[in-house]
Structures are given as structure tokens and as C-alpha cells.
Amino acid sequence: MGSLVIANGVPFIPDARIPGRTAIGIRDGVIAAIGEIADVRAEVGPGAEELDAGGGLVTPGFVDAHVHLGVGAVDALRCDLAGAASIDEIDTRIRAFAAEHGDAWVVGGGWDPTLFPAAGPRADHLDALVGDRPALLLDADHHAAWANTAALERAGLDVRTPDPEDGRIERDVAGRPSGTLRDGAAQLVARLLPQPRTEDVARGILRLSRDLLAAGITGWQEAALGAYGGFPDFTDAYLRLLTTGGLEGRATGAQWVPRDLTEEGIEAFVAATVERAARLTAAGLPSATAKLMLDGIVETRTAHLLEPYCGFEDRGRGYFSPALTTRLVAALNAAGIAVHVHAIGDAAVRDALDAFAAVPTADRRAVRNHIAHIQLIHADDVPRFAALGVTANAQPFWACATALARQSTLPLIGPDRGDELYVFGSLSRSGADLAMGSDWPVSTFDPWQGIHVAVTRRPPGEADAESLGPGESLPLAVAIDAYTRGSAVLLGVGSGVLRVGERADLAIANRDPFTGPEDAIHETRTAATVLGGTVVSS
Incomplete structure (x- = not known):
């Protein structure tokens, strides 16, 4: 493995931002030095490749904590x-x-x-x-x-x-x-649909993984490994890529919890999940996580709410009973399996938190549980994330007043509740661990677009748009940290920090967004990506 010097960059170190342009030296895939260019060159030694960052921000590699490359690969084969x-x-x-x-x-x-x-x-x-x-x-x-x-x-x-x-x-x-x-x-x-060939899905995942790398994303979680919603289980496609050595990037997986699971079937499901996690991890796809989908979405009135939808008597529905959820989560955590929950409505979020609260503390602390999407959270439940060690897995690109939000979401929950959507700021201030992802192909996987919305609460390019709950915005450094360190630690794919001795997974931006107006954050693009010390996209 060779060496690399990244010159003329602005390292992202949240607690000690380094003023001016700085160099980063990499040797054998590890950060060897950060500082003045002459000192870094001397530390790395002769013969190093050099990359000029052009004054751009250098961050740890972005990590997408909730993405569906398999879905995107299958979608590309269809209409x-x-x-x-x-x-x-x-x-x-x-x-x-x-x-x-x-x-x-x-x-x-x-x-x-x-x-x-x-x-x-x-x-x-x-x-x-x-x-x-x-x-x-x-x-x-x-x-x-x-x-x-x-x-x-x-x-x-x-x-x-x-x-x-x-x-x-x-x-x-x-x-x-x-x-x-x-x-x-x-x-x-x-359930009646013909399924695509594994080799076709694998080719699509490979192409999309390279698109992720080009966007600065060095790691991700395939958010549902298992047949669901007319899609095949993508596991075999990933294994094919890992066997041939074609897959780059640090992929992980979350094993799908089938909707027809009963309390009587929990023991067998957990045993199968543990066995599969060991097998997939040995093959290079860490998958000691189960994906539990507790509700749907607000726009179809299938999100599970504490109060009825406006104009309707129903509150949506939970896809699993609280009793089953509590038993399942406890059994998975006891077996060393983390739980990645889909929860949109405040009732679903509460059911998930109640289930985590029922897990013995030692079992809960031994894994990395997280709740994704978290569109609505009751104020009483916000501090429970930090108290229970549950990571808030946010999809920040949604946290603005899109046409769908104006036409469907707000009318169904009540237009006066706009400030209660996606309370990322409240979660951060309460001490919750934050991670970020895209839920692509539902929204863009470009981290800078999601970070823009997390900070401004406005759609990219719409500086005059009204902010959606401006009190829930995040500082730029907090949003970047969540999309790098927060997600990396959650998925176990590295430290997600720029520090001597850490693995060199880096994203180099074409500019420094800290030096311009907030409304220009979305103009930032990834100019180069480094994976394990090797430039894989530029």
C-alpha cells in the first residue's frame, strides 16, 4: 500500500478547527500526520502521491446509515x-x-x-x-x-x-x-411478481456503490436484507460481489423482520438471525442488525400516531403489537443483534423506545440500537433517546416544506404542527447520538444536500422558502459530524474522525462551506474520495 499527501485542504475537526490550509499525510492506509505541508511530507516519506485539495473541506468519509442500493438496482431494471x-x-x-x-x-x-x-x-x-x-x-x-x-x-x-x-x-x-x-x-x-436475476441486481449494486463513493460516501447500511414489498433478498447479490472482489466501500446490512412474525416464532427467528449475521460478517458484510418496520408513512395515513389524523378518526396502525415488539427487541439484543427501527409516527417511536427500555441495561449497551426517520416524536420522548443509548438515525433531506409536505403531510397532521416535524435540534440538545442517512432512492444520497436541509430547514436552492421548524436546525459542524462520525460509529465501520492513527477514509469537498452563507451549503460537491488511503474517485 502506498502513501498519499493531501495538500492545501481544510481539515474538519469539530472540536479544534485548524485555521488556514493544512496537509494530511497517509501511509499504509492510515492517517500519519496532519499539519504543515513540509512536516507532513517529511513524516510520510519520499515517493508519496500528492493531491491538491484546492482549499476544500476535508472530512472523514460520509457514512449513509439508511440506504437501499438493492432497491435502486432493481428499479433500474424496471419502468x-x-x-x-x-x-x-x-x-x-x-x-x-x-x-x-x-x-x-x-x-x-x-x-x-x-x-x-x-x-x-x-x-x-x-x-x-x-x-x-x-x-x-x-x-x-x-x-x-x-x-x-x-x-x-x-x-x-x-x-x-x-x-x-x-x-x-x-x-x-x-x-x-x-x-x-x-x-x-x-x-x-x-408477491406474484417475477424476480430479477441475481447477477443483474449485483451489477446494479456495484454501479451504485461507485456512485456513493463519488459522492464521498465510504460506508453504508443496506437497510433491508430480506424479501419484502415485491423486492428480492439482496443478500446473494452482495455475496456475489464480495466473492468476486468487485465491491468497494464498507457495506453493512440490516436483516429484515418479516411482517408475519408471531410471538411463537421469535426464538427461531432470532436464532436464524444470529447464524446469518455470523455467516455474512465472515463473508465481508457485517449484518448483526435486524430491521424492524413499525409503521408506514404519514402521507398514506399508515404512520402510527398518538392523535388522529386531521379529518379522520384513525391514528394509523402499528405493524407489530407492543408486546411482540418488546419481546423481539429484548431477544435480539440479548443475542448481540442491534435493532434498526423504521418509525415515522410518534406512537411508533414511543413503542420502539418502550421496547428498548424493557431490555436489560447490559444487553442494550452491548449493541447499537437506532430509530430511523423519526418524523414525529412526542416531546416527552425526546430525552429518552439519550437516556436509553438509542441513536437517532435522521434522514435530513426531508426536513423542509416540500410540495409533498405542504399538500399531504401538514394537512394530515395539522398545519400548526410543522415545528414538531424532524426535531433534530431538540434531539441534539438533549444529548442524543445522531447519525444520518438518505433512504435513497426515496431522496438523494448526496450528503451535502441533506446537510444543507439539516442546517437551513429549506429545500436546496430555495433561499426564500419558509423554514420548516427553524428551531430544529443543526449547526453545520453538528450535521457533518452526524453524517461522518455518528454514522460510522453506529455501523461499526470506523471512528469517523480525522486523527493520526485512524483509517484514512476521507471525502474532499470542492469548497469550504464554513466560509460562505448557509444557503450555499448545497453548492458543495465532493471532489475526491479516499478509501483506506487510496483515491477511489476524483
């Missing part, structure tokens, strides 16, 4: 509706895909739910685009699906079909399925 700005554009893409692909099913997704009525798109609309071939298209959030008549019939869905416990079937005035399926209801059709 891509992401970014379509109108129903006409959606229709054009679907027709073109159906004409070009003679598969038995038309499968894809990425449609923007704000383009359709609140009840979602209809089956007869899709019938006109694809004819009598069954079709299923997920929305941009992957929490709703659009099915045509052939798909509904093939799945046996009709007026007599009850809503599943973890979802809802949208219906017409006669009670017949209208074409939109919310959360678990989508699985009633998705």
Missing part, C-alpha cells in the same frame, strides 16, 4: 417513473416501456403521488396504457402501489378482500379495489 413531472409524462414512459419489453408483467415505479388525487391513481387508467398485461408500479416513497385490473384479478382482490393489518386497499364507491394499494396491501400483488 422508471422517477422525476416525471406530469401525468402525461408518466403515461408516455409507461407506454414506451410496455412496448419495448414483452415481459409478462409491467413492473416499475417512482411516480409522484402529488400528481394524483388523494385516493391515488386508478386501475382503469393503467389498463388503457398496458392493456391486459398485469402491471404494478410503486410510488416514489415505495409505500404505495398502482395496480391495473389484470394484476388485481390475478391476486384475487375484490370487494370481499379485507384490508391487511399493515396496509389499506383504496376502493371505489361500491367497495371494489380502485387500483391504489397502501403499504402492506401492495404485497398482496407484489
Whole structure:
């Protein structure tokens, strides 16, 4: 392994920012020196490669604590509706895909739910685009699906079909399925989908992992290893890449907890999870984490809330009972398995915290539990994160008043509750450990876009937009630290700090965002990425 000198950079060291431009020396994959260029060159020795940072901020490598590369890889093989700005554009893409692909099913997704009525798109609309071939298209959030008549019939869905416990079937005035399926209801059709080839998924994950590296992301967690929502288990695709040696970056995985798990099945599930974690970790994919999805999302009224949705009597629903959740979490932690919880609503967050609180302290402290998304948290529950040692795994790019938030989220929870969304500032001030991720492909995986929103609470490029809960913004240094050190420690992929003796996973920005206005943070880009002392993207 060679040596490297990064010259003319601004090291990100939160507690002791180094003024001016500084050099970082790397030898054998480890940071050997930080300081004046002459001193660093002398420490590293002759023959080192040199990289000019051009005055840009040098941070530890970003670590995405919640991402779905497998989903993105499969999406790329299907009908891509992401970014379509109108129903006409959606229709054009679907027709073109159906004409070009003679598969038995038309499968894809990425449609923007704000383009359709609140009840979602209809089956007869899709019938006109694809004819009598069954079709299923997920929305941009992957929490709703659009099915045509052939798909509904093939799945046996009709007026007599009850809503599943973890979802809802949208219906017409006669009670017949209208074409939109919310959360678990989508699985009633998705279970019938043909699955892509492992080698195709592996190629997609490899390509996307290189995109992550180009964005400065040196580590990540594949947030759901296991068949769910019409997607295959991505484990075999990762193992194929690890076997061939093609995968770069420090990948970890969270093993999916199936929605049909019962209390009677907990013991067997935990045993299988422990065995699988050992096998995958030995293969190079640390996976001593279980992914527990406790609710859906606000926009489909499947997030679990403490108070009813505005204009409705329901509070959403929890996908697992509190009793099962408590027993499962305790059993997993006792076995050395951390729990990565999806919780959007304040009731789901409370259920998760209650479950963690019931775990014996020694078991809980021996693992790294975290709750992702945390869109709504009751004020009484904010200090419990720090008290219980539960990391707040934030997806910061959502914490602004997007069109979806204005049209769907705020009307459903009450427009006066905007300041209660994504209380990252309150969590930080309470002493909670913060980590960050993207939930890509639901939002961009570019860390600088998420950091921009965490600091400004406004969409990138919209300096005049109203901030969403400005009191919950984070200082820039805190946001960067969460996306680097916080996530690295959470996933166990390094220290996430710039310090002599630490592994040299670094991201070099094209500028120093500390020297410009907050509204320009999103203009920052990763110019080069260093993984284990080697420049892997520049």
C-alpha cells in the first residue's frame, strides 16, 4: 500500500478547527500526520502521491446509515417513473416501456403521488396504457402501489378482500379495489411478481456503490436484507460481489423482520438471525442488525400516531403489537443483534423506545440500537433517546416544506404542527447520538444536500422558502459530524474522525462551506474520495 499527501485542504475537526490550509499525510492506509505541508511530507516519506485539495473541506468519509442500493438496482431494471413531472409524462414512459419489453408483467415505479388525487391513481387508467398485461408500479416513497385490473384479478382482490393489518386497499364507491394499494396491501400483488436475476441486481449494486463513493460516501447500511414489498433478498447479490472482489466501500446490512412474525416464532427467528449475521460478517458484510418496520408513512395515513389524523378518526396502525415488539427487541439484543427501527409516527417511536427500555441495561449497551426517520416524536420522548443509548438515525433531506409536505403531510397532521416535524435540534440538545442517512432512492444520497436541509430547514436552492421548524436546525459542524462520525460509529465501520492513527477514509469537498452563507451549503460537491488511503474517485 502506498502513501498519499493531501495538500492545501481544510481539515474538519469539530472540536479544534485548524485555521488556514493544512496537509494530511497517509501511509499504509492510515492517517500519519496532519499539519504543515513540509512536516507532513517529511513524516510520510519520499515517493508519496500528492493531491491538491484546492482549499476544500476535508472530512472523514460520509457514512449513509439508511440506504437501499438493492432497491435502486432493481428499479433500474424496471419502468422508471422517477422525476416525471406530469401525468402525461408518466403515461408516455409507461407506454414506451410496455412496448419495448414483452415481459409478462409491467413492473416499475417512482411516480409522484402529488400528481394524483388523494385516493391515488386508478386501475382503469393503467389498463388503457398496458392493456391486459398485469402491471404494478410503486410510488416514489415505495409505500404505495398502482395496480391495473389484470394484476388485481390475478391476486384475487375484490370487494370481499379485507384490508391487511399493515396496509389499506383504496376502493371505489361500491367497495371494489380502485387500483391504489397502501403499504402492506401492495404485497398482496407484489408477491406474484417475477424476480430479477441475481447477477443483474449485483451489477446494479456495484454501479451504485461507485456512485456513493463519488459522492464521498465510504460506508453504508443496506437497510433491508430480506424479501419484502415485491423486492428480492439482496443478500446473494452482495455475496456475489464480495466473492468476486468487485465491491468497494464498507457495506453493512440490516436483516429484515418479516411482517408475519408471531410471538411463537421469535426464538427461531432470532436464532436464524444470529447464524446469518455470523455467516455474512465472515463473508465481508457485517449484518448483526435486524430491521424492524413499525409503521408506514404519514402521507398514506399508515404512520402510527398518538392523535388522529386531521379529518379522520384513525391514528394509523402499528405493524407489530407492543408486546411482540418488546419481546423481539429484548431477544435480539440479548443475542448481540442491534435493532434498526423504521418509525415515522410518534406512537411508533414511543413503542420502539418502550421496547428498548424493557431490555436489560447490559444487553442494550452491548449493541447499537437506532430509530430511523423519526418524523414525529412526542416531546416527552425526546430525552429518552439519550437516556436509553438509542441513536437517532435522521434522514435530513426531508426536513423542509416540500410540495409533498405542504399538500399531504401538514394537512394530515395539522398545519400548526410543522415545528414538531424532524426535531433534530431538540434531539441534539438533549444529548442524543445522531447519525444520518438518505433512504435513497426515496431522496438523494448526496450528503451535502441533506446537510444543507439539516442546517437551513429549506429545500436546496430555495433561499426564500419558509423554514420548516427553524428551531430544529443543526449547526453545520453538528450535521457533518452526524453524517461522518455518528454514522460510522453506529455501523461499526470506523471512528469517523480525522486523527493520526485512524483509517484514512476521507471525502474532499470542492469548497469550504464554513466560509460562505448557509444557503450555499448545497453548492458543495465532493471532489475526491479516499478509501483506506487510496483515491477511489476524483
